[in-house]
Amino acid sequence: MDVTPILESLNDAQRQAVTAPAEPTLVIAGAGSGKTRVLVHRAAWLIDVEGLSPQSLLAVTFTNKAAAEMRGRIEGLLGMPVGHLWIGTFHGLAHRLLRRHWREANLPQNFQIIDADDQLRLIKRLLKNLEIDDSRWVPREIQYFINAQKDEGLRPRHLADEGDPNRRQMIALYEAYEDICQRGGLVDFAELLLRAHELWRDNAELLDHYRRRFQHLLVDEFQDTNAIQYAWLRLLAGDTGIPFVVGDDDQSIYRWRGARVEHIYRFQKDFPAATVVKLEQNYRSTATILNAANAVIANNNSRMGKNLWTEGPEGESIKVYAAYNERDESDFVIARLRDWIDHGNVRADAAVLYRSNAQSRVLEEGLINAGIPYRVYGGLRFFERAEIKDALAYLRLISHRDDDASFERIVNKPTRGIGARTVEAMRSYARANSCSMWRAAGALASDELAGRAANAVLAFINLIETMARDIDGLSLQEQVDHVIHASGLIDFFKKEKGEKGETRIENLLELVSAARSFEPDPLEEMSPLDEFLSHAALEAGEGQAEAWEDCVQLMTMHSAKGLEFPLVFLSGMEDGLFPHQRSIADPDGLEEERRLCYVGITRAKQTLYVTYAEQRRLHGMDNFSQPSRFIAEIPDEYMEEIRPRVLVTRPMRSPSRSSGSTQPGAELGIRLGQRVRHGKFGDGVILNCEGQGAHARVEVNFETAGTKWLVLSYANLDLM
């Protein structure tokens, strides 16, 4: 057996991990240390060298993208397809199990997956039904509560109210929510995991079967596992399964979503014989960047401890820029991007990172003005768009009449005369008879409802039944195509004025082509339509996937995890923004922010800029802020301060205050000796000036108020 292809190109630590004996192994993999590579090579090693069947491996990731990449790379390394190798996300694998064993899991065969948006709607409806005040019981908080419990593996019956009426109500709502889901055959994301866990826990034979099958469990991003995911893995491993987990405690940034770094320590307790391998050699960044990252993260107390190093060059120092305000910050970033592009670099190699999405706005305005193409990560994904969800709701209702979430979504969309009163009547009927909305609609239409409403409801029932009949036997693509037309959705959006309606229709047509290229699994018992619906829920598709144009990348530091760029800007590095105000007081929260900063720094391969604004407009108010404490944690020797060039007695552009395009005719000359008028300070004479653009400041000698330095962009001076 020639093991060269699997082992060459690996460093000692990587090789140690890849060739580790068949025992529990924990790999602590620093940023850029070849984490995925180790996982991929481990799988190839087990199959190719240890001679294991691909069937006996289970590989788990958090995102579909990571799963697809891992599969591709393993197949590339082995030089053969490994169809029977189970690689997927926790949710994807759980889903697979539940589809296979729906009976044991106490689910209807055609259960539907609901996303966070559906879940929230369901909760809102539940509150309405129970006539509970949704300002006192905020739907979002209830949703958070329910998901948090499920993430911990807790059912309502496991929870005690602890004498707290607030909590008692929450638990009651959790229970009511569960009833609705169970009745409608609806499964939310957390439920997938919880059910899959219970499925094994309560079915010794099943568990035994899977334990026998999966001897090796490969887990990516282990620091991001939540309690139920860990429990699921632990259960599957039993005493015989061999977990090989890879993670980085310093990159744990999803605690608020239930992720627990502690699982790394727990792992060592649960598997005392585990081999621990640390990957500290970094292949991404310059030594300067790594040193800075190491120094920052060293301020955290709870960590396993590791130090990134590189054989590569020292690299350039980290540039820090103190801007006057967010506008100036954006101007600075854009000027640097201009340089970068003008030097023949690829725009897509540059990324501007920020802590919160709202910060992209100023940058976007600037980039548009400068004519630099960019792409903002995040935002609505394809299958999350309203019109797509509408179409899917029709399909779901056709496939599963008791799906109340879908029913409510489209019962009056397009408007067909089924108003709030009628829907309300159906709800109360459904509640009183504990049946679905669909049944309620049928019952009410035949007796209780008034003529007009009854007709409308009958027409709706008829519409769904007719569509169900008409699409029977059609291909998936034809089914989708038929439904978007027959439902009236296309006509509905046609009437919507402006570009919006057009885009919606384009998206609906795109849904048809998504259905065309969808390949159902022939082994699956589900109908292709149900399979497609599950796929849509489980894989929301690309975000703003602007064609393949070469664009500057804008994203939050969270979404930058796992990516790398030659040129990186960390913007908005101010206390209150980053670390975020809401995390500052809590030590654990602060440590998580610091890990996020560590993630941000380690995205940069060559050049890193850190920028902050001394004054920032937040929620319409100007705030003064201090540079982020994380900047102070970077040793001075790795940093270089960039100061604005000081230019005196040059005619300058008057800054444009208003947003949007550059103001034409804004080229007012400001010269020494120029008389000006200020709203508060009155008349005066310009004595001195410095800086450029939004930076520019002038010294004015006011007749009554004395001499003052003013930032031109804020002073709003009138020339006299």
Added chain:
DNA sequence: TACTATTTAATTTTT
């Protein structure tokens, strides 16, 4: 039922 005024709140996000 659709449009408009008013109120309210404002991290991070994959599945």
Added chain:
DNA sequence: TTAAATAGTA
């Protein structure tokens, strides 16, 4: 500031 949700009006 602004975006979304709600309440009120035509």
